[in-house]
Amino acid sequence: xxxxxxxxxxxxxxxxxxxxxxxxxxxxxxxxxxxxxxxxxxxxxxxxxxxxxxxxxxxxxxxxxxxxxxxxxxxxxxxxxxxxxxxxxxxxxxxxxxxxxxxxxxxxxxxxxxxxxxxxxxxxxxxxxxxxxxxxxxxxxxxxxxxxxxxxxxxxxxxxxxxxxxxxxxxxxxxxxxxxxxxxxxxxxxxxxxxxxxxxxxxxxxxxxxxxxxxxxxxxxxxxxxxxxxxxxxxxxxxxxxxxxxxxxxxxxxxxxxxxxxxxxxxxxxxxxxxxxxxxxxxxxxxxxxxxxxxxxxxxxxxxxxxxxxxxxxxxxxxxxxxxxxxxxxxxxxxxxxxxxxxxxxxxxxxxxxxxxxxxxxxxxxxxxxxxxxxxxxxxxxxxxxxxxxxxxxxxxxxxxxxxxxxxx
Numbered sequence: 066x067x068x069x070x071x072x073x074x075x076x077x078x079x080x081x082x083x084x085x086x087x088x089x090x091x092x093x094x095x096x097x098x099x100x101x102x103x104x105x106x107x108x109x110x111x112x113x114x115x116x117x118x119x120x121x122x123x124x125x126x127x128x129x130x131x132x133x134x135x136x137x138x139x140x141x142x143x144x145x146x147x148x149x150x151x152x153x154x155x156x157x158x159x160x161x162x163x164x165x166x167x168x169x170x171x172x173x174x175x176x177x178x179x180x181x182x183x184x185x186x187x188x189x190x191x192x193x194x195x196x197x198x199x200x201x202x203x204x205x206x207x208x209x210x211x212x213x214x215x216x217x218x219x220x221x222x223x224x225x226x227x228x229x230x231x232x233x234x235x236x237x238x239x240x241x242x243x244x245x246x247x248x249x250x251x252x253x254x255x256x257x258x259x260x261x262x263x264x265x266x267x268x269x270x271x272x273x274x275x276x277x278x279x280x281x282x283x284x285x286x287x288x289x290x291x292x293x294x295x296x297x298x299x300x301x302x303x304x305x306x307x308x309x310x311x312x313x314x315x316x317x318x319x320x321x322x323x324x325x326x327x328x329x330x331x332x333x334x335x336x337x338x339x340x341x342x343x344x345x346x347x348x349x350x351x352x353x354x355x356x357x358x359x360x361x362x363x364x365x366x367x368x369x370x371x372x373x374x375x376x377x378x379x380x381x382x383x384x385x386x387x388x389x390x391x392x393x394x395x396x397x398x399x400x401x402x403x404x405x406x407x408x409x410x411x412x413x414x415x416x417x418x419x420x421x422x423x424x425x426x427x428x429x430x431x432x433x434x435x436x437x438x439x440x441x442x443x444x445x446x447x448x449x450x451x452x453x454x455x456x457x458x459x460x461x462x463x464x465x466x467x468x469x470x471x472x473x474x
Contacts, residue, residue, distance in 0.1 A: 105355030128332025248461025346440025
C-alpha cells in the first residue's frame with residue numbers, strides 16, 4: 066500500500082509537470098520539481114535533527130518511568146479496556162502503559178512529548194508482533210487513533226491566531242474539539258469494523274464514557290473562561306501536567322532505589338539511535354509529498370472542486386480553506402503554511418481562515434505518522450492503516466467545515 070501511494074505522488078507529479086510543459090509552455094516546471102526534491106531532503110534532515118534532541122530527552126524520561134514501575138501500573142489499570150480493543154496484546158504488557166501516556170500527551174496538545182512516547186509504544190507492540198515487517202492489528206489501531214489526534218488543548222493554533230492579530234484567538238476552540246472528536250470516533254469505528262472488534266460492550270463503554278465525562282467537564286470549565294484566559298490556562302494546565310509527570314517518575318524511581326541518572330542515560334541512548342533509524346523513512350515520504358505539491362496537482366484539484374461545488378449550487382466559501390485540508394494528511398508543516406497563508410490573504414478572522422484553523426486542529430498528519438511510527442520499527446506492509454487513517458482524516462475535515470458553518474457561517 067505504502068509503495069503504491071509513494072509511486073502515485075511521483076508519477077502524478079511527473080504527468081502534471083509534463084502536461085504543463087507541453088500545453089502551457091512552462092519550461093520552469095521541472096526545475097521546480099528538482100528544487101523541491103532538494104528542499105524536502107533538507108527539511109527531512111532538519112526534522113530528524115530536531116527529533117534527535119526530543120527523542121533523546123523523552124526516551125530517557127520514559128526509561129525512568131519503566132524502571133520505577135509506573136508504566137506497569139498504568140498497563141494494569143487499562144488492561145480491561147485494551148483486552149477488547151487490542152485482544153492480541155497480553156494483559157499488563159508495557160505497551161498498554163506507553164499507549165495510554167501517548168494518548169494523554171496528544172489530548173493535552175503536547176506534540177513534542179507525544180511523538181517519542183508514541184514511538185516507544187510502537188516498539189513495545191512490535192516486540193509481540195509475530196510478523197515483523199507487517200503491521201499488526203494493534204499497531205494499526207494505535208496509529209489510526211494517533212492520526213485522528215484527539216486534542217483538548219490546540220495551543221499552537223491559538224498561538225498562531227494570536228500572532229496574526231486575532232482579537233479572540235480561542236474562538237475556534239470548541240469547533241476544533243468537535244472536529245477532532247469526530248475524527249477520533251470515526252477512526253476507532255472504522256478500525257473496529259475492519260478488524261471485527263466487539264467494542265459495544267459494558268467494559269469499553271464504561272471506560273470511554275468515563276473519559277468523555279472528564280473531557281466534558283474540562284470543556285465546560287474552559288468554555289467558562291474569558292477568551293484571553295483560555296489560551297493561558299490551557300497552556301499552563303498542559304505543561305504543568307507534563308512536568309509533574311516527569312517529577313513523579315523521578316520520585317517513584319528514588320523510592321524504589323533506582324539509579325535515576327543511569328536510567329535516563331540508557332533511555333537517551335535508545336532515543337538517539339531511533340532518530341537515525343527514522344530519517345530514511347521520513348525523507349522518502351517528504352520528498353514524494355514535496356514534488357506532488359510543487360507540480361501543481363493540489364491547485365488543479367482545488368479548481369476542479371470549486372467548479373463541482375458551484376455546479377451543485379453550494380456555498381463555496383469553504384473552498385478557500387481546502388489547501389489546508391488537502392495538505393493536512395500529507396505534510397504538517399505544509400498544512401500549517403497553508404493555514405497561515407489563508408490567514409494572511411483573507412484576514413485572521415475571515416470565514417476561510419477560521420475554517421482552516423479548525424481543519425488544522427481536526428486531525429494529525431497521516432503520512433508523517435505512518436513514516437515515523439512504522440519506520441521506527443521497520444514495518445513495510447501497512448495493510449489497512451493508511452485507508453483507515455485517511456477515512457478518519459476525511460471525517461474530521463468534513464466535520465470541521467460543517468461545524469465552521471454552524472459557528473461562523
